[in-house]
Amino acid sequence: MSNFVNMGRKRERLFFGPSKELVALPYLVELQHQSYKWFLQPDEAPDYRKSQGLQELLEEIFPIESYDGSFVIEFVRYYIDPPTLTEEEARQKDLTWSMPLRATVQLINRGTGEIKEEEIFLGDFPVMTDRGSFIINGTERVVVNQLARSAGVYFSIETGAPGQEVYKAKIIPDRGAWLEFDLTPGDVLSVNIDNRRKVPATALLKAFGIRDNTELLRTFGGVEEEVDIVEEEIRGRLIAEDIIDSAGHVVIPKNDRLTKEHVEVLWNSGRTKVRLWNVDPVFAATLERDGTDTPEEAMLEIFRRMRPNEPLRVENAKDYVYSLFFDTRRYNLGRVGRYKLNRRLGLNISEEVRLLTIDDLVTIVKGILNLRDGLEREDDIDHLANRRVRSVGELLQNQIRIGLLRMERIAKDRMTTIPDLSTATAHDLINIRPISAAIREFFGSSQLSQFMDQTNPLADVTHRRRLSAMGPGGLTRERAGFEARDVHPSHYGRICPIETPEGPNIGLVTSLANYARVNEYGFLMSPKRVVRDRYVTDEVVYLPADEEDEAFVARANIPLDEEGRICEEEVHVRHRGSIVIVPPEQVNYVDVTPKQIVSVSAALIPFLEHDDANRALMGSNMQRQAVPLMQSESPLVGTGMEEKVARDSGACILAKRPGTVTYVDANKIQVTTEDGLVDTYTLIKFRRSNQGTVIHQRPIVRKGDFVNEGDFLADGQAVDHGELALGRNVLVAFMGWEGYNFEDAILLSERLVKEDVYTSIHIEEYEIDARDTKLGPEEITRDIPNVGEDQLKNLDEKGIVRIGAEVRAGDILVGKVSPKGETDQTPEEKLLRAIFGEKAREVRDTSLRVPHGEGGKVVAVKRLSRDEYGDDLPPGVNEVVKVFLAQIRKITVGDKMAGRHGNKGVVSRILPVEDMPYLPDGTPVDVVLNPLGVPSRMNLGQVLETILGFVAYHNGWSVATPVFEGVSVDEIFKYMEEIRDRKLPDLTRDGSIVLYDGRTGEPFENKVTVGYMYMLKLIHLVDDKIHARSVGPYSLITQQPLGGKSQFGGQRFGEMEVWALEGYGASHILQEMLTIKSDDVQGRLKTFESIVKGQNIGNPGVPESFRVLVKELQGLGLDVQVLYDDDSVGYVEEEEQNIVEVKKEAEKKPQTKKEEAKIGLEARIFGDPDDDEAEVDPEGDDA
Template identity: 30%
Template sequence: MYSILPFSVKNTETLTDNYIKFLKFNLFKKVYIILSNILININTQNFFLKFDFKNLQFNTNQYDIKNINYINTKFNPYYQVNIPIKLKNLTNLKIFNFNFNLLQFPKLDFQGNIILNGLKKTFISKLKRDFGIYFTKTSSIYKASIIFEFNKIITITLTKNNEIKISDFTNKISVDFITFMHFIGISNKEIINFSRYGNSIFLKTWLKKNKIQYKIISENILINLKNLKKLASNFITLNSEFNKNFSNLYAFKISSLIKFKTKQKLDNRFGFNFRDQFIYLFKDLINILDLLIDLKFNKISLNDLDHFGNKKLEVLIDLIINQVDFILEKRIKFLITNLQKSDINLNKFLSTINNYTLNFKEQFNIHPLIQYLDQTNSLSEITHKFKINKSSNLKEITLREIRFSELGKLCLIDTSEGINSGLIVYWPLNILKDKYGDFKTPFKFKTKPFKSFKINSLNSLSQEKINLQLDNLYLKKNLNFNKFNSLQFYKNNFETNSFNLNNFISINKSEIFSFAENLIPFMFFNDPIRSLMGAKMQTQSLPLIYKQKPLILTGNEKLITRKNNNVIYALQEGIVTFSTSYKIVIRDLFNREVSYYLSNYKFSNQHTIINYTPIVWVGERVALGQCIAITEEFKDNEFSIGNNIFILYGSLIGYDFEDAVIINKNLITNNIFSSLHIDCYEINLSFSKKDTPEITSFNIPKYNKYLKRNLDKFGISKEGTKLLENDLLVAKFNFNEIPSYTEALNKFLFTLFGYKLRNIKDTSICISSGNSGRLIKLEMFSNKKKLSNNNYLKLRFFISKQRLLEVGDKLCGRYGNKGVISYISNPVDLPYTEDSLSPDIITSSIGVPSRMNLGQLFETFLSMNWFYLDKRLLIDNNLNSNFGSNYLKSLVYNYTTETNFYNSSIINSYLAGKTFLRDGKTGNILKGSFLFGSSFYTKLIHMVKDKIHYRTIGPYSTITQQPLKGKSNQGGQRFGEMEVWALEAFGAAYNLKELFSIKSDDILSRLNLQEYLLFNYSLKNSNIPESFYLMLNELKGLTLNIESYIISDINKNLFFSTDTFSK
């Protein structure tokens, strides 16, 4: 209902508007403040420096980018901030004008991503405490902390001894608060007149005691005046004479604090009025003094510091601003220290001064909130960008809880799993951000029954003043409640009040959940933990080659295209004149043509394909903002990442053990869950130490014609060829230096045969195991200049591979009902219905009641009805709330009776919703009834081909003589302690013996097995493994003499020494 509202938290506000404001105002302000403080203490004897702050400029030079998707293009990934400097040499009076590069910081591309080291990354926003006043209490000490911009904090403390002080802990300053107010021009009369405690003895005795402080100040008057001035630089007073004398060069000259709505907060909570001017005046300081006295005498209570109204969103700009201080100070010191050198060559120094520019690359690469962008599908990219970090403190359990102030502001279910549970959260479906940084949620305001309503947005502080209820959520009628009682929220508590039809404020239940949660139909009939798992699984689903739209949808599938930056929209109204897979041309009303170029077969961060497909035809009239091209996850402008398949809840020969699933072989033959992936091989051709280059050639020895069948005459694989494992990708070799002792032989061969000896080293590249596919793109880059790494040619091979379903892959529904494929059955062996429908997936029926997934059953039952009716069902998650508690029950009954005209096996008078099946092998009717229907399933990115690795032959370790570990080293299977237990439980004694001896480090048994296989020798018992000899050698390294004894076969009682253990 509220999906028409703009979504501005991430796409617009924090990624464009704030960035422009930062470039226009905040960066100039920050640079001016910091440089003015640094340059005060600059004193160069031989040079005079003048910084031109008015002409501070940005450099937009273009650079070659190393991103794999932006080859041979010019792109500027950084902004460069330059300041013009006038340098005068005082010895020879020469004047130099040059631009000094202060810093570099990254740009955002049109999708809101940061490109670092050629990889797309995104920034995870963080919730921090907002600017304002916060009151705390620790062991009878009351504090009022004022948080300014740039994390500047001033603390006013009321101690146990009734002393009140104002402190700045960053500068290590602490001054009496009354003395500070006198310093900025507030007299005792003004304190008594404006304070609520003006007539109290408590305040008057305080003012009298303050005379003693002036005696202490007069002893060190210079130090104390300096401290008072630094504290006063944070405030603006009414004393105009003080303002004239006050220096503007002090840091943090901040007058405005009301960016954080201090007026609204203090009005709501403490009941006194702030003035309309958004600055701190003397009246505000007196009010803070009154509040500390109120807290001391328990007249008011402390508020929740973790209230959502006290939070602000820290974005990428705040991270840049926090690092500007360090980088600017380092750059200015670099300039000054080099100018102060006596033997400096000024012309050479000024020509190379900008070659050592500092940037944020190092900080960004190690920052935990700048993460590798998840590009598995469009939904995963959206959810990754809308991720929020609540706190970095892992110890506090209270921060992980859901607060009433977060209702409608953060998703109540969607969070990270594991150690960050409750700390990493997500935005709800629709949330707005105003110019003050407040987050607002749309609410429904209705004044009269059966009339239209209006939508207003409220923040967390305004929500506390109203009775808020979920959309028409009635409580069940019983002895305690009548029909019109409803569950409501008021002042952070649950209440049950009678529902007033004439005036109510409600929130749609789908508005308090994230985007991924709202893609789950019948969400309120499921356990929240399984809904969380279902949302996570959808973000891990792979785009498929052949996909279908779900038979039951929630309506949010089409909204993903509006939230996603990757989808291409029409920038003007017009008629499509040209539409292909790489280009779309639209002619507008003024006869102007605009071309849209589509990127095909791009390389994502998760090795999936990003390919655009046009959805408009030539001659079609498109509107402004209409979607004209979509990616692989969409079908007809709707998010479709899976398939509707027939599912049977039952069992088959025990293969459904522990949530495993049995699939029909037709899913593989028809490519139902097949997906495309891309691997990239990057190969460099370089020079050796003696400038002999690596050469590619087809006529390379050692390889037969079959391995070289895909190579061209230059020894490089051709585009479009099918590459299998161990096939040659590039045939290249290098000439090594011939040893000096073969010089005579070389001359002899040259006189006889006419050619010289050549020492050739083969450096060819082959396809690794498990990466066979088709070469879809070949890119070559030549370098005219010889670089430091001596590369003269770079080759990039993009190999596309099609992944079919295998035993061990994961399939998942929308309700968290995931399972690993345990068996692939022939279609003729599966049970079938009366109309010859066999299931595509068989899963255990025990997993439904134990997980409390009723929505899973509703989808299975209703999807079968829509399959026969050839329709789709758009169902709202607020179904029962709008139409009554029995609406879903009547919906199921009415449509099943309609389907009964087409097929009477779905609903019958005996067992509603269940069917009888026949055995696929015998044709007999199976005992019992089964739930057979349709469900929407997806394929997860956790594929078995990327995880399981095995070998038959391969390298051994030279020390332990055991097989190497790791897939890249062609390692073998690693059997640890728990794997041994598993084999012991099944009594697999011979398998264990084989794993620990022949397949491990028993060298003699290995040779004996080889003789047995080749020459039919007899097998012998196992010998002592090599790891035991290794342990003995390590003990000998500790100067321990180890002797061994064996029992004689002739006389069992005799022991004699042997050196069997010594090799």
């Protein structure tokens, strides 16, 4: 079924799929906003805030009482003030966009009853932007959601000794000691407290309040019974009475386990029957190990085992057990933990009870026994009923708790150290530094606070919907096994089975499914339609994973009759993680839509259902790497999700209220509402994203247009008329072409370069600061020593490059001089100095230059200065200058391109348009792809997209084919036949046509599949990767060249490369590679001189790596000597190295490792740079 639907602004698409969407997609970034609001409650009145987030934390820490109890600080309420900066100011000045938090507290003197109420400052909390991100130190960051194991109880069966099973129950609190109950094959039930020491479980039960062993046995269903004394039947059981001899002494105490000796005593006493406990044998074996009978003894036993070196006193033991389990500050199940315990154990304890109760422990022990008997099932820790989402609010709460506890400790210490507390104020006692430090640490260096991926709007959205199993309290890459990474049946509709990284993080970093939501306890929910007696209603419920497990759930596109009843007599449903067939009357729920299974990124892939999952994964990930192009174009073949992503990404400007557009230009749009109010929207122009792509908005409305609330006013980068537009629609042909598309390489037409089809703008930021050094302040100036006027032509009077200048590698962007160490003066200089006063101090050139291989046009300059503008700069920094360079990058050989189906490749050649293969009507194709890239990859979606794209182009349509319920192959064939009949008689219905060779005009031998595919240019651009070096920095220890483009390093000539040269017998090349081109310090210096002077190159010397090896062996105490050619033996000679003295190196104080290595390099190759007679100018052409 297909019909035309409006998408974006003034864009119609032919929509293949159900006409009615019952549930609208939720706001894609709602989880971030929801969580931060939960934490701060900014919209609630200060006196009416719920006990959650920050409010709960402050209520938990306060009141703070002095050690003697005479003074107490009470918390009353907190206020959130508006931010002092705007978002834009924070970006420009590299500051954190934050809002001040104040709290009202009372200092109460209990002796006099005096109450001092005052306001204190609690710190600056970052503001969440409309997009769900934070501006931290001027850069946009995102706090990723953590998928962590939930607090609660978990039953499991593990294999101990061969063939023996150990039954376990683990109680995981929100904070505090973990308890692990073990039932071993010897029938002993022990409990491991906090992974430190094991105690008998019966002792713990008594410490929790069971009065004695008799009550304990009765609690677990023990009944007394009289039994005949038969050794085989009674040995090992518990006796239920004291056995007293004729002298009145107790010979067998009650509740003892009967041994062979005990049976003999019973026989000798002349008795024929004895009272025994009828109870699980576990308790007999456990009580035999547990020598305690009362709660006090049990506490002493726990204390003795946990703290073996401390004196055994009942008070100490009671205090210890209390602090371990009954102090809410140290042990807390948390709201979620209590909820999970109640659900798992079938209890009905109030949610306010956050400690373990005796009922919990008794039910858990019974649960272990049931697990042993097969009456209870073990828990699956990878099930989403047992994993919960911790978002920014809760993660921040946990971090700030640490800061508040430090603050509390400081306040208590100050209460004891301040001599006269009666005159003190709360302000004197409370130090907010630990809170600020906790906030700074969380947003700055937590594993979950990440540099936002802003490559394109899809990357933005996906980053904010990401789930990570790593982070504090989570898994690590090394520890995570296969099970934790694997797709689980409970992921259905909650976590996308496709979108996950390919590397070591596979399965640990995932993405939220389209319709997934998080409930109040942090568990993921998925929407379902309710089914009543075969009738599928329009009622929608959100179910957590444990509830869905028990229900019978059918697929979304199940056939229904006109009344909405299920037609099938046997229905395939999901139940408890597997697929079963049931009659329709048994079905409880139906999925809302097939696309609820996947994430936003996967839902943008048309014909996803025809792609192999591995390739779909690559397709999802590569869409996030697409570079926004200068001319965006939405896909001919979409899925209907494009508008939603563009809307929720925050890249576009949407109308806040209905009205008429009264003013439009490139920088602002004004909309006048019906009330006559004017809303002004300012557009972002050419802002650099975190990844160096452009953030840019352009208006799509005209003056006089009427807009409704939520209508698109301006497109963002990679958005076309309100639809996501990551790439371009190009005419592709699947055929080989002279081997240029071997191994997934891509052949392009020159049209794509000339017409700027794949041209993108990239902005790079370069920064320099002027600091105070030991030798004096650095200065930003145009007056730079030894620099010619031609190098200064683009600098203004302050020494900063002008906007609009074209610069290349090595050009000066900001002139800077730093004071140089004073050199020893000759007596003549001293005399002149004494006469004429202080001579101008020596300075050296430390200007900011365009790095090697870079360049572009200066588009912006930002200057921050402590003295001139009063900017808040780090200590020791007086001025910061940032220069932004823009580059226009056309598509070129070596760039990476991809489709949406994981079909990636590198551009191998760009052909003139006239040489490209062309269609019978003369149209040259744009891209030639290798047909061998399809069959083995099993991503047929790209072929179907190509054919449907051909249909859409020739019919003048844009189409949308939603995942799993889109257009059928037969339907596409039908449309192709129409086109064949109408205009292209050579066309086959599967999209093949005769192509002609552009060079000869001859037809190719076979028909070729041709059509329109949406192809993306990815951020892996050859301009950022290409790199070359002759001389450069060397490692300080091995003296070998550094590696990598960022270090200006060389290419490693490794072990296997050595084998290759050895195989060819190229001994001289090999010797050069391993000596003068690498770590023979003297040799490379002499070689450089020889080349400069035009002399022959001398023989190589001893490589530094050999000296390092000798030194390492000497460090192990081995006397290593060398055998020389003349059979003499000696030590490796210590050559005098032409290196600047350490003292001079220290005076220079290089700012970075790179600079440090570079200074060493220049000294070695060019002599001392401070020496005016150095032979070669380091900035000259010879370098």
